Each structure stands twice: as C-alpha cells, then as structure tokens.
C-alpha cells in the first residue's frame with residue numbers, strides 16, 4: 427500500500443529539533459493493570475517535568491481512545507492495534523523532540539517489544555506499575571472490577587483477559603510500598619541516569 431509513497435527530506439533535522447528542546451527525547455511507557463496507578467503517576471511526573479522546563483506530552487485513554495482509536499474495543503486484536511498506533515504516535519512526538527509519557531495497560535509483551543523496536547535505541551523506557559490485582563480491585567477507582575466480576579464487562583484485564591508483566595523493565599514501581607512522591611523521585615532518577623535530563 428505504501429510502494430508509491432516517497433519519503434520527503436525534512437529541512438529541519440531531528441538533531442536541530444532536539445537541540446532546541448535542551449533535553450533528550452524519550453518515551454516513558456507505563457504499563458500495568460487497570461487501577462495500578464499509570465495515569466496518576468504519569469500525571470504527577472508530567473507536573474514535575476513541566477516545573478523543570480521539560481517539553482512533555484501525555485498520551486492516555488482520554489486523548490487516544492476517544493479520538494484516534496475510537497474505532498477500537500478490548501478484544502485481543504483491537505488491543506494489539508491500539509498499542510501499534512500509540513507506538514507510532516509516540517514515535518512522531520519523540521521525533522519532534524518531546525518527552526512522551528504513555529499510560530495504557532498494554533497487556534502483551536510482544537506489542538511493547540514492537541514499540542521498542544520502532545524507536546531509536548535507548549528511547550523506550552518501560553515503567554512497570556507493579557500493583558497486584560487484589561490491590562487494583564480494592565481501589566477500583568472507576569468501579570470497573572465490580573462490573574467485570576458480575577459479568578457486566580467482558581474481557582477485562584486481569585479477570586478474563588491476560589496481562590503479561592514486563593521481564594526486564596527500565597523501572598518497576600511498587601505502589602503499595604512507595605508513595606506517589608517516591609515513585610516520581612524514582613522516575614526522575616531514572617531519567618537522569620539515562621541522560622534524558
């Protein structure tokens with residue numbers, strides 16, 4: 427389908443955009459169960475980075491599943507396509523020089539690996555929000571686990587749809603043991619270690 431689509435050389439290079447920003451582009455890929463804390467932590471980190479003058483953009487269900495991916499549901503096939511498109515969008519934002527944060531369950535290892543391969547080496551930082559199912563269900567911030575248990579929602583991650591935890595994330599956060607502030611500190615430290623900041 428793309429054989430007659432020719433790449434156009436851009437007049438401003440990726441390096442020039444990067445220099446204007448004053449920090450490295452990167453994709454912080456949050457993954458974890460519903461209610462694990464992905465949105466809370468991505469938002470808290472984005473607030474901190476804004477104070478530091480870092481150019482960020484947060485991709486989450488609100489701006490993606492209501493827009494670009496409004497045609498997709500929660501079958502395995504739709505989740506694969508959801509993550510593929512988000513990976514492509516994250517790549518464009520990173521190419522623009524932005525530090526991208528993504529907050530999606532992204533339940534399948536293979537899909538997360540595909541996003542990593544899409545990006546330049548070292549730009550993909552997988553953040554595993556490792557909150558046990560029982561704790562997510564106790565929090566149940568949107569009442570969805572209750573609906574999943576009664577069968578009102580089907581194919582719910584952790585109940586009747588799989589979640590494959592990362593094997594070697596850049597960072598693992600234990601939200602039962604670490605406060606939101608401690609998690610933010612750990613992420614800022616990671617970004618400094620990886621020379622993103």
Ligand SMILES: Nc1ncnc2c1ncn2[C@@H]1O[C@H](COP(=O)(O)OS(=O)(=O)O)[C@@H](OP(=O)(O)O)[C@H]1O
Pocket residue numbers: 459460461465487491500504505506508509529530531532533568570579580581582583587
């Ligand atoms: N069946 C089912 N399974 C899981 N989640 C469901 C489902 N139906 C609706 N929701 C709500 O949609 C949010 C998950 O969307 P994602 O795009 O992150 O999912 S995925 O990455 O494609 O698996 C998820 O948001 P978070 O709770 O913020 O994770 C839910 O609020």
Ligand SMILES: Nc1ncnc2c1ncn2[C@@H]1O[C@H](COP(=O)(O)OP(=O)(O)O)[C@@H](O)[C@H]1O
Pocket residue numbers: 458459460461462463464465466467529565567600601602604605606609
């Ligand atoms: N250390 C923590 N980190 C993140 N969230 C926490 C933490 N402790 C408690 N929570 C609570 O857990 C819930 C996580 O919900 P949310 O961020 O929407 O998760 P997700 O985006 O993964 O579905 C919020 O109500 C948040 O206040």
